[in-house]
Amino acid sequence: MNVSSLTIAFTLAWRNLWRNYRRTLIMLLAIGLGVWAMVFMTAMMRGMVDGMLKDGIRALPGHVQIHHPNYLDDPSVANSIAEPQGTLLDALNHPQVDAWAMRVKVPAVISSERETRGVMLLGVDAAAELNLSFDISHITQGQFLPSLTEEELAVDVQAQKAAKGIVIGVKLAQKLETRLGKRIVVMTQDIDNTIVDRGFRIVGLYQSDIPGFEEMYVYSDRRLIQSMVGLKGQVSEIAINGDGYRDNQALLSHIANASPADMKVESWRQVDAYLSAMLEMMDGFVLVWIVVIFLALSFGLMNTLIMAVFERVREIGLMQALGMRSSGVMRMILIESLLLLLLGLAAGNICSLLSIAAIQDGIDVTAVAEGMAMFGAKAVLYPVLQYSDMLLANVVVIVLGLLTSLYPAWRAAHYDPIVALNKH
Amino acid sequence: MIKVTCRKLRKTFVQGETQIKGLDDVSLSIEKGEFVCLSGPSGSGKTTLLNALGGLHTPDEGTIEIDGDVISQMGASELADLRLRRIGFVFQSYNLIPVLSAQENVEFVMQIQGVDSQERDQRAKAILKEVGLEGMETRLPAELSGGQQQRVAVARALVSEPALILADEPTANLDSATAENLMQLLENLNRKHQVTLVLATHDTRIMGFARRQIRMQDGKIISDEISSGSQHALRGGDPLTASHQEQDF
Ligand SMILES: Nc1ncnc2c1ncn2[C@@H]1O[C@H](COP(=O)(O)OP(=O)(O)OP(=O)(O)O)[C@@H](O)[C@H]1O
Ligand SMILES: [Mg+2]
Numbered sequence: 001m002n003v004s005s006l007t008i009a010f011t012l013a014w015r016n017l018w019r020n021y022r023r024t025l026i027m028l029l030a031i032g033l034g035v036w037a038m039v040f041m042t043a044m045m046r047g048m049v050d051g052m053l054k055d056g057i058r059a060l061p062g063h064v065q066i067h068h069p070n071y072l073d074d075p076s077v078a079n080s081i082a083e084p085q086g087t088l089l090d091a092l093n094h095p096q097v098d099a100w101a102m103r104v105k106v107p108a109v110i111s112s113e114r115e116t117r118g119v120m121l122l123g124v125d126a127a128a129e130l131n132l133s134f135d136i137s138h139i140t141q142g143q144f145l146p147s148l149t150e151e152e153l154a155v156d157v158q159a160q161k162a163a164k165g166i167v168i169g170v171k172l173a174q175k176l177e178t179r180l181g182k183r184i185v186v187m188t189q190d191i192d193n194t195i196v197d198r199g200f201r202i203v204g205l206y207q208s209d210i211p212g213f214e215e216m217y218v219y220s221d222r223r224l225i226q227s228m229v230g231l232k233g234q235v236s237e238i239a240i241n242g243d244g245y246r247d248n249q250a251l252l253s254h255i256a257n258a259s260p261a262d263m264k265v266e267s268w269r270q271v272d273a274y275l276s277a278m279l280e281m282m283d284g285f286v287l288v289w290i291v292v293i294f295l296a297l298s299f300g301l302m303n304t305l306i307m308a309v310f311e312r313v314r315e316i317g318l319m320q321a322l323g324m325r326s327s328g329v330m331r332m333i334l335i336e337s338l339l340l341l342l343l344g345l346a347a348g349n350i351c352s353l354l355s356i357a358a359i360q361d362g363i364d365v366t367a368v369a370e371g372m373a374m375f376g377a378k379a380v381l382y383p384v385l386q387y388s389d390m391l392l393a394n395v396v397v398i399v400l401g402l403l404t405s406l407y408p409a410w411r412a413a414h415y416d417p418i419v420a421l422n423k424h
Numbered sequence: 425m426i427k428v429t430c431r432k433l434r435k436t437f438v439q440g441e442t443q444i445k446g447l448d449d450v451s452l453s454i455e456k457g458e459f460v461c462l463s464g465p466s467g468s469g470k471t472t473l474l475n476a477l478g479g480l481h482t483p484d485e486g487t488i489e490i491d492g493d494v495i496s497q498m499g500a501s502e503l504a505d506l507r508l509r510r511i512g513f514v515f516q517s518y519n520l521i522p523v524l525s526a527q528e529n530v531e532f533v534m535q536i537q538g539v540d541s542q543e544r545d546q547r548a549k550a551i552l553k554e555v556g557l558e559g560m561e562t563r564l565p566a567e568l569s570g571g572q573q574q575r576v577a578v579a580r581a582l583v584s585e586p587a588l589i590l591a592d593e594p595t596a597n598l599d600s601a602t603a604e605n606l607m608q609l610l611e612n613l614n615r616k617h618q619v620t621l622v623l624a625t626h627d628t629r630i631m632g633f634a635r636r637q638i639r640m641q642d643g644k645i646i647s648d649e650i651s652s653g654s655q656h657a658l659r660g661g662d663p664l665t666a667s668h669q670e671q672d673f
Contacts, residue, residue: 002538015523315521321480322533322580323508325501418480421515 005328013336016308027304028344031397034297035348038290038393040355043383045289049282050384053245056275058133059210060217061268062100062239063248064255069264071236072271077106077191080234081263091258096251098241101128104225105236108188110168110218112176119172119218121186123225123235132241134206134219140170141180142204145221153223164224165203169214173205180205186218191230198228246386286389290396297397298404305337305408316412317420326413333412337405338398345394352390356383427587427620428454428477433486435472435643446472447483448643454588454622459614461634462624469643470624474590477622478511479503491587508536512581514591519577520565526572527552527561530580537584551579555609571602575609582613591623595630607633 017024057063066088068079083102084092092100104123109116127147130136136144144167166184173179180202187197200220208214226232242251248267256265269276309316316329324332362380435447446469454460462470476483479495480503488496495506507513520529530548539547552561555575565573574594581589591610595603607630614621623634631637632651639647 004535004538004541004544008532008535011528012521012523019523314518318515318518318521319532320504321478321507321513321515322536323504323506323511324536325504327501328536416481418475421518 006331009328009332009335012332013339016312017336017339020308020311023304023307024340027300027340028347030300031297031341031344032347032351034293035345035393035397036351036355038293038397039349039352039385039390040383042286042289042389042393043352043356043385044381045285046282046384046386046389047382049278051382053275053279055209056272056278057245057268058135059208059213060133060239061272061275062132063242063245063268064240064251064265065268065271066238066240066255066259066263066265067236069262071264072266075105075107075236077104077189077229077231077236080104080231080236081238082260083233083235084238087258088255088260088263091255092238092240094254096242096254098243099128099132100238100240101125101132102222102235102238103129104222104229104231104234106188106225106229108186108218110172110176111185111187112178112182114178115176117172117175117215119168119186120216121188121225122217122219123222124219125222129219132239138206138208139167139204140207142167142202144204144206145219148221164200165220166200167204167206167219168202169217170205170207171214172218173202175215178202186220188229190228196228196230198224287392290389290393291400294396294400298400301337301340301401302404302408304340305333305405306411308336309333309408309412312412313415313420317415317417320415320417321421330409330413333409334402334405337402337409341398341401345397349390349394353385356385359383427456427458427491428452428622429487429489430473430477431487433473433476433483433488435469435476435481435483445469445643447476447486450486450643450645452638452645452648454620456587456620457614457618458620458636459611459634460620460622460636460638461631462622462638462640463626463628463631464640464646466626468640470640471592472643473640474592474622474624477588478513478590479506508533509584510587512584512586512589514574514577514581514589514594516593516596519580520573522565525562525564526557526568526576529565529576530583533580533584539584547583548579551583552576554613555579569602571598571606574598574606578606578609578613582617582619585617586619588620588622591621593625593627594623595625595627600629603627603630 066081066084068081071079091097101124104121106121106123108119108121110119110121111117124134124145125147126145130144130147134144145165166186168176168184176184178184183199183201185197185199187195190196206214222235226234240251240255242248245268252265252267259265269279320326320329360383362382365381430450430452433447433450434445437444437446448469450469450473462473464470472481475481476488477490479498483496486496487494490506490510493506495503498506513519520526521532524532527545527548530552531544534544534547549561552558555578557572557575557579560568560572565576568576574597577594578591581591594610595606598606610621610623611633613619621634625631634651636648636650638645
């Protein structure tokens with residue numbers, strides 16, 4: 001193979017492509033549409049799932065979490081870690097970290113005058129939690145926990161009273177048949193496995209899009225819960241946000257490098273199996289979607305090329321008679337196919353980008369998405385273009401497209417030149 | 425110096441029940457610079473012999489040597505290279521690649537050979553001028569007359585200076601004036617470039633242009649002689665060593 005033989009192969013491929021320009025345009029339209037369906041529809045599906053994932057990750061896990069190594073297997077008070085200090089604290093306050101919060105997280109039983117429920121009791125720092133996870137607009141009645149400094153807590157009686165507040169979900173309040181301002185009792189085990197209980201006043205009610213969340217999690221002040229369960233200077237977990245949930249490897253190692261050996265730093269994927277399964281399923285689905293669309297395309301592509309080759313049997317025979325090798329013929333047909341694919345891809349990619357840009361601000365799908373609300377889907381759908389999806393679509397089209405073209409190219413290369421030349 | 429030698433070529437085509445002898449014990453040698461005309465009735469094996477000489481198919485038996493290389497045992501890629509470098513073809517029709525201009529068609533073979541573009545351009549322009557197509561370099565085959573198309577094909581066959589040019593009824597689709605013109609051209613080129621030319625035809629008007637006449641029938645060579653007294657043959661400049669007399673037929 002030399003440069004000039006490659007040049008002539010390109011010239012021939014390009015000109016042959018436009019010989020039957022109607023057929024080529026139809027094929028380009030088909031490839032473009034297919035690629036658009038791959039990229040644009042994937043972006044819409046991503047948008048749907050992305051909303052759910054973001055909410056889910058924001059609700060508690062954060063992008064990265066620090067635990068006691070045994071905490072995930074046994075989330076009891078015994079498996080706690082020290083509050084961050086030294087290098088870890090520095091790492092948490094590093095610009096690479098968007099927000100972080102430490103929590104005490106213990107299973108508890110909550111009782112109103114009428115009902116009793118099992119919940120997860122969260123001891124949080126209000127300011128940090130608002131920054132990291134809690135969306136203040138989810139408070140439907142009352143308010144979130146007050147942000148109090150140690151000094152205020154120590155001297156101010158009002159503050160001490162406020163700190164004894166608890167924030168619970170609206171649904172949980174309904175189940176408990178209680179309401180804002182009422183007292184409830186929370187019971188749990190302390191560090192010595194002794195049952196402890198304490199009264200709280202409901203200072204806020206919140207709502208969540210995530211199914212089951214409201215009934216599960218109740219928020220109170222960290223220091224209060226620490227003293228209740230006998231954890232001094234210790235917490236159950238530290239949740240940390242970086243700049244995105246997808247690629248958190250850098251954040252993960254940034255934190256891991258600064259953590260003491262007796263702490264385990266994990267991604268939300270390990271912490272929240274449900275969410276991580278959702279993302280994996282989505283990734284898998286995107287691949288299947290792209291391949292299925294390609295398969296539909298491949299019939300058209302194969303057909304187009306077979307037709308193109310069939311129409312040119314004589315000149316292919318001529319080229320072989322003039323000394324072009326079979327491999328050269330094959331290369332020529334493959335280049336023609338590649339050009340077709342690249343043009344189709346360009347059209348499809350541009351259309352996808354344009355249509356994604358057109359609905360950048362989201363489209364209201366309330367009318368069709370009522371049933372989706374139970375999965376945590378949003379009423380306004382935003383397309384989320386992941387360049388890796390676009391790359392995947394392009395690679396699939398080129399690689400599988402060329403594989404599909406191998407057969408027509410092979411057929412073209414193996415005509416007997418004498419028979420081909422005498423074909424009328 | 426002997427350029428092309430065939431020994432005891434046989435080629436049988438099987439069509440259903442019947443076996444057709446395309447070539448039946450054909451032996452032949454052609455020297456450098458010769459202008460050979462193959463004639464004979466339709467189905468006598470002219471095309472079959474040309475195709476065998478050009479490595480387009482392999483004979484069932486016998487050997488073909490070109491410049492000392494036995495081509496009858498070559499594989500497909502070797503044969504492609506042989507055609508590329510040593511053989512020029514002119515077919516009866518459909519000689520040109522429709523999407524390439526006259527000059528690009530002439531350059532096609534050089535391009536596969538890897539000749540650089542400047543040299544390609546020069547050689548193609550020169551040879552097109554020589555066949556009388558100056559100014560038509562950029563025309564597509566569809567924009568050329570039948571005679572002009574055949575001239576392009578001749579130019580292409582000649583341009584890479586092959587050992588052998590094989591022309592299978594190159595004038596069959598041309599009117600007699602154009603045919604005569606093309607033959608004149610071939611004869612001139614043969615003389616000027618010392619290129620070996622083997623031409624198949626059943627057109628008696630143009631046979632006379634060749635100095636050596638080989639007649640075929642039923643796959644056999646039935647006569648092989650140097651035409652004497654022909655108006656054209658006498659103009660030949662180089663003395664031929666008459667090795668073809670040793671043919672047994
Ligand atoms: N591919 C083939 N399959 C079967 N028979 C063939 C094939 N090619 C040639 N033949 C037969 O071989 C014989 C010689 O054919 P060939 O084409 O060499 O004749 P020709 O002298 O060139 O005839 P024409 O003047 O018509 O071109 C003919 O009988 C022909 O039918
Ligand atoms: Mg013939």
